[in-house]
Amino acid sequence: MPIPTSTDPVRELDHRFRLAISEVLGIVPEACDPQIRPSGDPRHGDYQSNAAMALAKANGLKPRDLADRIVAAVDLTGLAEVPEVAGPGFINIRLEMGAIASMLASMDDASLGVVRQNRPHGVTVDLCGVNVAKQMHVGHLRATIIGDCIARVFERLGRRVHRENHLGDWGLPIAMTLVALQEAGANLDTITLADLNAAYRSAQASGNADEKGLAAAIANGCGPHRIAELEAQNHDARAAVAQAKATLLKLQAGDIELVRDWKKIIECTMREVFETAVTLNVVLGPEHSRGESFYRDRLSTVVEDFMESGLASEDDGAIVVKYPDRDRPMLIRKSDGGFLYATTDLAAVRFRVQELDSERVIYVVDARQRDHFKDVFDACRMIGWDRTSDGERAELVHLGFGAVLGPDKRPLKTRSGENVTLASLLAEAVARGESEVCARSTDPDSPTHGLDDTELHAIGRAVGIAAVKYADLSLEVSRDYVFDLDRMVSFQGDTGPYIQYAHARIRSILEKAGVEVPFEIESPALPDVTLTLGEPAERDLALTLLAYPGVVADVARTLEPSRLCAYLQRVAAAFSAFYRECPVLKSEEPTRSSRLRLCDLSRRVLADGLGLLGIESPRRM
RNA sequence: GCGCCCGUAGCUCAGUCGGAUAGAGCAAUCGCCUUCUAAGCGAUCGGUCGCAGGUUCGAAUCCUGCCGGGCGUGCCA
Numbered sequence: 112m113p114i115p116t117s118t119d120p121v122r123e124l125d126h127r128f129r130l131a132i133s134e135v136l137g138i139v140p141e142a143c144d145p146q147i148r149p150s151g152d153p154r155h156g157d158y159q160s161n162a163a164m165a166l167a168k169a170n171g172l173k174p175r176d177l178a179d180r181i182v183a184a185v186d187l188t189g190l191a192e193v194p195e196v197a198g199p200g201f202i203n204i205r206l207e208m209g210a211i212a213s214m215l216a217s218m219d220d221a222s223l224g225v226v227r228q229n230r231p232h233g234v235t236v237d238l239c240g241v242n243v244a245k246q247m248h249v250g251h252l253r254a255t256i257i258g259d260c261i262a263r264v265f266e267r268l269g270r271r272v273h274r275e276n277h278l279g280d281w282g283l284p285i286a287m288t289l290v291a292l293q294e295a296g297a298n299l300d301t302i303t304l305a306d307l308n309a310a311y312r313s314a315q316a317s318g319n320a321d322e323k324g325l326a327a328a329i330a331n332g333c334g335p336h337r338i339a340e341l342e343a344q345n346h347d348a349r350a351a352v353a354q355a356k357a358t359l360l361k362l363q364a365g366d367i368e369l370v371r372d373w374k375k376i377i378e379c380t381m382r383e384v385f386e387t388a389v390t391l392n393v394v395l396g397p398e399h400s401r402g403e404s405f406y407r408d409r410l411s412t413v414v415e416d417f418m419e420s421g422l423a424s425e426d427d428g429a430i431v432v433k434y435p436d437r438d439r440p441m442l443i444r445k446s447d448g449g450f451l452y453a454t455t456d457l458a459a460v461r462f463r464v465q466e467l468d469s470e471r472v473i474y475v476v477d478a479r480q481r482d483h484f485k486d487v488f489d490a491c492r493m494i495g496w497d498r499t500s501d502g503e504r505a506e507l508v509h510l511g512f513g514a515v516l517g518p519d520k521r522p523l524k525t526r527s528g529e530n531v532t533l534a535s536l537l538a539e540a541v542a543r544g545e546s547e548v549c550a551r552s553t554d555p556d557s558p559t560h561g562l563d564d565t566e567l568h569a570i571g572r573a574v575g576i577a578a579v580k581y582a583d584l585s586l587e588v589s590r591d592y593v594f595d596l597d598r599m600v601s602f603q604g605d606t607g608p609y610i611q612y613a614h615a616r617i618r619s620i621l622e623k624a625g626v627e628v629p630f631e632i633e634s635p636a637l638p639d640v641t642l643t644l645g646e647p648a649e650r651d652l653a654l655t656l657l658a659y660p661g662v663v664a665d666v667a668r669t670l671e672p673s674r675l676c677a678y679l680q681r682v683a684a685a686f687s688a689f690y691r692e693c694p695v696l697k698s699e700e701p702t703r704s705s706r707l708r709l710c711d712l713s714r715r716v717l718a719d720g721l722g723l724l725g726i727e728s729p730r731r732m
Numbered sequence: 733g734c735g736c737c738c739g740u741a742g743c744u745c746a747g748u749c750g751g752a753u754a755g756a757g758c759a760a761u762c763g764c765c766u767u768c769u770a771a772g773c774g775a776u777c778g779g780u781c782g783c784a785g786g787u788u789c790g791a792a793u794c795c796u797g798c799c800g801g802g803c804g805u806g807c808c809a
Binding site for chain 2: 146167279427602695
C-alpha cells in the first residue's frame with residue numbers, strides 16, 4: 112500500500128490505521144475508528160491517533176500496549192515515519208516530506224482536491240425568503256448569504272442544487288396591502304418599493320386589533336372615553352381585516368384586475384431583490400423564485416391526505432395534526448376553512464423532495480421558527496413525504512440563524528425605531544470600502560495607484576461587501592450577533608478584506624515573477640514544478656493546504672460556513688509565516704519555482720474558498 | 733407552565749467525534765517598511781470556560797440540578 116490514493120492525509124491515515132486496528136483487535140475495519148486528528152502541538156507530529164485509549168479498556172489491554180501493537184501493525188510505507196507512542200497512549204504521526212509533496216501535487220488541478228459527491232438526488236436550499244411589498248432588512252441578509260454559501264458548497268461538490276426563494280406573495284398581508292394601495296389610488300406602474308412598504312405597514316397597523324388592550328382598559332377601570340376610543344379602533348381594524356379577507360377571496364378566485372395588480376407589486380419587489388443579490392454577489396434570480404402562491408392548488412390536497420391517513424383530526428372546527436411526543440398540535444386548516452403557512456410548508460416539502468428530487472432540503476430561516484419547522488418536518492416524516500421516488504429518506508433540516516442586534520443588544524433598528532433596510536446597510540458598507548480603497552490608492556507606492564475610478568470603485572465595493580459577509584458567515588449560524596459596521600470595515604484581523612489582502616499579495620508575487628496568472632482558479636500556473644518542502648514554514652503551509660478538501664466536505668456535512676472562514680484564516684496565517692521565512696523571488700532555482708508553485712496553490716485555495724463564501728478576490732488592493 | 737437557543741480573556745468570538753499546556757481578532761504596551769503590498773508581521777499583557785454535582789484514564793465539550801440572558805408557544809406569516 113505504498114502510494115497515497117487520496118490528497119487528504121486524514122483520509123489516508125484513517126484508512127491505514129483502520130486496517131491496523133482491525134488486525135490487532137480481530138474486528139471488521141468498519142468498526143474501528145482510528146480517531147485521526149491534527150496535532151495541536153507541532154512537537155507531537157502532524158497528526159495523532161487517539162484510538163488506543165478509547166479501545167483499550169473494552170479489550171482488556173493497557174492503552175500504551177495497544178498503541179504499541181497498532182504501531183507495529185500499521186503500514187505507513189510512503190506516507191509517514193514510524194509513529195511514536197506518547198502520554199497515556201497517543202500515537203503521534205509525522206508525514207514524510209515526499210508524501211506531502213506528492214499529495215500536494217495531485218491536489219494541484221482544477222478540483223483543488225475536492226472530491227465530487229456522486230449522489231443520484233439533488234439538494235434544495237430555501238434561502239432569502241422575502242415578502243412581497245416589504246423591503247429587505249438585515250434578517251434577509253443572513254437568509255440570503257448563508258443560503259447562497261451553502262448552495263455554492265454543494266455545487267462545488269458537484270451536486271445539483273435548487274435554490275428556492277420562497278416568496279411571501281400570498282395570504283392576508285398581501286391582500287391588505289392591495290386594499291391599501293387601491294384606496295390610496297396608487298399607480299402600480301410607477302410605484303416604488305418604498306411606497307409598497309409604506310402601504311404594507313399602514314395596512315398592518317390598521318388591521319391590528321387590540322382586543323387585549325381593550326380588555327385591559329375595561330379591567331383597569333379606564334374612563335369611558337378611552338374605552339370608546341379603543342372600541343372604535345378595534346371596530347375599524349375588524350372592518351379592515353374583513354375587507355382584506357374579501358379581497359383575498361377575489362384574488363384566489365382569479366379576479367383579473369386584482370391578479371394584474373398583484374403581479375405588478377411582485378415585480379416591483381423582485382426588481383430590488385435582484386439588484387440586492389447583485390450587490391451582494393449572490394446567485395439569485397427569477398429562476399429561483401417560487402412563491403407561496405405556487406402551492407395554492409396543492410393545499411386542499413395536503414389537508415385531505417392528512418385526514419385520510421388518520422394523522423389529522425378536527426378540533427374546535429380547525430384541522431390539526433397531533434404528535435405522539437408533545438401536546439402542541441399543528442394547525443393546517445383554520446375553522447373558517449382557510450389554510451395556514453404550515454399547510455404551504457407541508458406542500459413545499461413534498462414538492463421539493465418528490466418533484467425536485469432532493470435528498471436534502473435545507474431551510475435557511477430565522478431560528479425563531481424552530482418549533483414551526485419541527486412540526487412541519489415531523490408531520491412529513493409521519494406521512495412519508497420525506498421519501499424520494501426511489502424510497503430514500505430525505506434529510507429535512509432547518510438551519511436557523513440568530514438575530515442581528517444593534518449596539519443595545521436589541522434587534523437592529525434605526526434611531527427612529529424603523530427596521531434597518533438591507534439596501535441602506537449595504538450602501539454604507541460599500542461607501543466605506545470605496546473611500547478606504549481610494550484613500551490608499553493615492554499613495555504612489557500602492558499597487559492600486561493609478562487605477563481608474565471604475566476599477567477603484569469595483570475593488571472598494573468588493574472589499575466593503577466582503578467585510579459584511581465575512582463578519583456574518585464567520586460566526587456560528589445559530590447565534591445572535593451584534594452588527595458593528597465600524598468593526599467589520601476596520602479591515603484588520605479576522606475579516607474578509609484581510610483574506611482578500613492575503614490573496615492579492617500572493618497574486619502580486621506571482622505577477623512579479625512573470626508567472627502567467629490565470630484569471631480562473633481552475634488552472635494551475637506551474638503544474639510540472641517539483642515541490643520541495645524543506646523549511647518548516649513550507650511544510651506547515653503545505654499541510655494546511657491539504658486540509659482544504661476536508662474542510663469543504665465538512666461545511667457540507669455540518670452546514671457551518673464559519674468552518675470555512677476559520678480555515679481561510681489559517682491559510683492566510685500559514686502563508687504569512689511562509690512569506691516571512693521563505694523569500695520567493697530572491698531564492699535560487701529550483702527552490703524559487705517550488706515556492707512559486709506553493710504561492711499559486713495558496714492563491715487558488717484562498718480564491719476558491721472565498722468564492723464558496725460568495726466573496727470576490729480582487730487582483731489588487 | 734412547557735419547549736428551544738445562549739453563557740469561554742476588558743470587548744467580539746473560535747474551540748472538530750471527549751484528548752496532551754483552552755485559542756484568534758479588537759483594545760492596551762513594545763518592536764519591525766533600504767528586502768516579494770504595513771489592510772501586514774513579531775512580542776508582551778490578559779482565563780474560577782456562569783455555578784454545583786456526576787460519568788471517564790481524560791470534560792469548555794457528555795448527564796443532572798441551579799443561576800443569568802434571549803426566543804418560541806392553537807386559528808398571523
